[in-house]
Amino acid sequence: MKRWTEQKEIPSETHNELASYPEFIRDLLFNRGIDTKEKAEQFLNPDYERDLHDPFLMLNMDRAVGRILEAINKKEKIIVFADCDADGIPGSVVLNDFFLKVGHENFEIYIPHRYKEKYGLNIDAIKKFKNDGASLLITVDCGITDNEEVAYATKEGIDVIVTDHHLPGEDLPSAYAIVNPNQKECSYPNPNLCGGGVAFKLVQALIDKGNFEVGPNGWEKWLIDAAGISTISDMVPLTGENRAIAHFGLKVLRKTNRPGIAKLLQKKRIAQNQVTEEDVGFTITPHINAATRMGVPHNAFLMLKTRDGLEAHEYVQYLHQKNEERKKTVQTLLEEIDDRIGDVSNKEIISLGDPAWLPGILGLAANRVVEKYKKPVCLWGQEGSDVVRGSCRGDGSVHVKQLMDEIGSDFFLNHGGHVHSGGFSVGDSDVSKIENKFEEAYKKVKEESVDEELLIDKTLTLNDINWGNYALLESLAPYGVGNAKPLFKFEKLKIKEASFFGKTGTHLKLVFERPGSWGMPAIQFFAHDYEDGLNLEPGNYVDVLAHIEKDMFRRNPSLRLRLVDIKEAEL
Template identity: 45%
Template sequence: MPIMSSDLLTYPDLVQTLLKKRGITTAEKAEQFLNPNFERDVRDPSGILNMEKAVERILCAIDAGEHIVIYADYDCDGIPGATLFNDFLRKINYENFEVYIPHRNTEGYGLNNKALDLLASRGVTLVITIDCGIADVEEAAHALALGIDLIVTDHHLPQDVLPKAFTIVNSKQAGDTYHDNMLCGAAVAWKLVSALLAKRGEVWGVPIGWEKWLLDMAGLSTIADMVPLQNENRALAKYGLTVLRKSRRPGLLALLAKMDMVQGNIVEDDIGFMIGPRINAASRMGEPMDAFRLLSAETREEAEEYADRLIHLNDARKGMVAGMVKEARKHLEMRELREVIVIGNPLWKPGLVGLVASNLVEAYSRSVFVWGRTEDGVIKGSCRSDGTVNVVELMTSVREGVFEGVGGHEEAGGFSVSSDFIHTLEDELVRVYQNVRKEKEETQLSIDASVTLREVNWSTWKVIEQFAPFGMGNPKPTFLFEGVRIDNARRFGKEDAHLELSFEGSPVKAISFFDERGDTFVSGNIVDLAATMELNTFRGKRELRLRIVNVTKKA
């Protein structure tokens, strides 16, 4: 563990311990981490490479009344990004623009030539991408040929060849020296809006600081897209949650009401498990524009309509995924498992197969490829790594012609494959697996501190809150409770899917949702419990409880 600077010894012991676990050993770093500050941590957007060029081109388009298109990805990063850019253009009373979000199943990710042709036919001369475009070399050339200027704003890793766009705003590209290159797509869009307002906001009559109201969308995406919650992202997530708790956005209010959520209590988990999946359900199950229409709704009636639609789509999505997982497991139980699993069904929606793949990786500890068929007959799928292989490297190692298209990163990817090869795809992947296999890194349970059940109190909670918001790069503190005796263990929820433990001599309860561990716990069992601490506000309650990470019986 890093050596703690003496000037941090004034902090309480638990604060010191949690800081050390996060590699924070100086007073300066501790102050920055524990007390995110907007003015200090959210830097001038002009420090991002090509930002000024993008601003000048957009201002030129606004002055000339050009037809502008905001072209966004269909997930819970692109859609909030499109929403905040829509809010900005409406705020300055600019009307000659539209938002275009491609259909996940029929168009796929990123720019596509058919969409560009359509936009050109409508007289579009400027396309601004959000959360996509950095890999679309061919499509960028097509846009240029159509007379469309393309401004790419993205956060995905640039390839060796960049698209020939008018300009590219992406801090991961070579030559960019911005202090934080891990912003999500919506945050990059928010930086662009901030730069535009810094340049012309006074002329447009926009109050100074108005862009902070757009942080509900930038913060939503920062948490939902699982970028590291460090540096500027930490401030964007914190202030984004603050704005989300106060936002008067009709669509957000309607969605929260239908989920019986109290707006003032929104935390990171609510985005990850409640709000985000419903935004993503639009593209997985229907039209991604429905999620945009929800978030950008201006009337209560419109908001209610689209909130109902997304709730319904998400419910249908959960049922469909559960059925797909059940069917997949049934088939896998009847066959010999190999190093790589390939499974699919022409009736499965490609927009859902990634969720199935994630489930199967957990269940079978193998890299998994799951496929379905689009409405126009194309076989598309998603894959997830078990940690023994880079799935993109695996896919690109098979012989040419097997895959029609591949993409993604080390842990997760997407692919399309011809019907000629789909039934031999597992053979092809297994054949090259050993050539690209790597040693799996053993993930040991990381414990932040050993504590007693008596320390699950409001004083400890106040310390933990200083470390929020939690997410990638800043996980919730995990505590070890050694040798605690179970008073009662019960299953609850639909099909008894959840587990609740209570303990002798303590009012504290520990829960695990969708708990699949086979162990049966009974009164009197002595266990070592690893858990995170959380505030339960369900149905107006306000109580502390534990979320089980691991629990083992002691001999």
């Protein structure tokens, strides 16, 4: 059950403080913690020099920069080892482009295979680096818990610089330098950088200290498109410095000289000069991850870094193919789950797995299973490894991380997550215990759970939906964690048309009556089954919660509602 909650009314003093801004967005600013004109100016007008912090405020940045500059001067072999996701891969592109720009060609980008290699550094890869003559290893978005591997590399004569943003363990690896804003002694103002963001800060520092002849001051801004992809993909809070990185990352993406990005957007019929954070999250990110989940992650790196149009076309075709394979594989998996799941009426939580299932697609499948059965879901797979990996998704009845915490690290090898999603790993000898563990934990945790809360930014009428107000909404973007897309309440809307669409008929389209026009369209993808008694037939009245969005169907822009929840109106 979802609770609709109105945000606190804006105080009169804040209303007066923000009086120079249009009435439409004053409440929206206040709901985002912006209660002064100074804060509003900073939020609405990101500034590169003001909002991006001095990279040398990060612990060990000076030591890391010194070692890398030494390696460049001595033409040492440098390895950049990046995590194989849509944070680490763009982060590796930042360093790749930096080394090429400053003329250091003796480097290699290494991105591990998701299923053939463990997460993070591994001994076999380090042995290869040693045989190849490497003397410096830089991690991107990984390494902070790889104590054994870092110690091995150091013993073999390879200095390791760990750049990461994940939480450190009790004992840090014995690296030459660790650059991570989440270290205990690090006082960097933004602990919420993603892995690609940390890599970008490293390049900022290198250019500042390196006296390289790389062109105009601020050349590194052209790399912020990759850092922006990382920032949006990794769903870190889009506030402060992260908001600036995402904002300027999108500006560079709109005029990118990366043919891979341009061709991918063209293939998906997205206007490059209007690309948004949603285009990154729903198009660029899935294609990067498709290479990781279904193929060779290095090809996603090559698509991002190439400057050759023919190469870009080939890599975009590859990623498109893998993304289509991913969709088909997920659909096949869903059909298999439906066959196995049986009667769920007496199940409080769905827990299923198979050694043949690809762990990399289980989160996608779990989302769909939750949408269909309205219950929390945990799926696991193995795909040849001796470690079972699983993904959990919630239905709003339970906090997913708390659910896994209840089971605990005595059972899990690793686990973590958030309110609605999480992941875990267990030894293959414990597979038979997974279902019972989740069922027992759910019974305990559910008693402490509360209904999902939907925070309403403002109550509007359909007449408030116009291009002027939409432009004001665009000024609040990019949206994401920490800056949620505004959620509006509309009351007593009369349904004019109602239909379901899509291959499986799971997407809902409504048209509401609107005086002076043919109507206001509204859609919801993977529409859930609303409570018994809710009538969506034409002529009935409903209250809805929705976002306002631009529809570019046939490249003819119009405004519509993206539905979040619907209730019967009280007349």
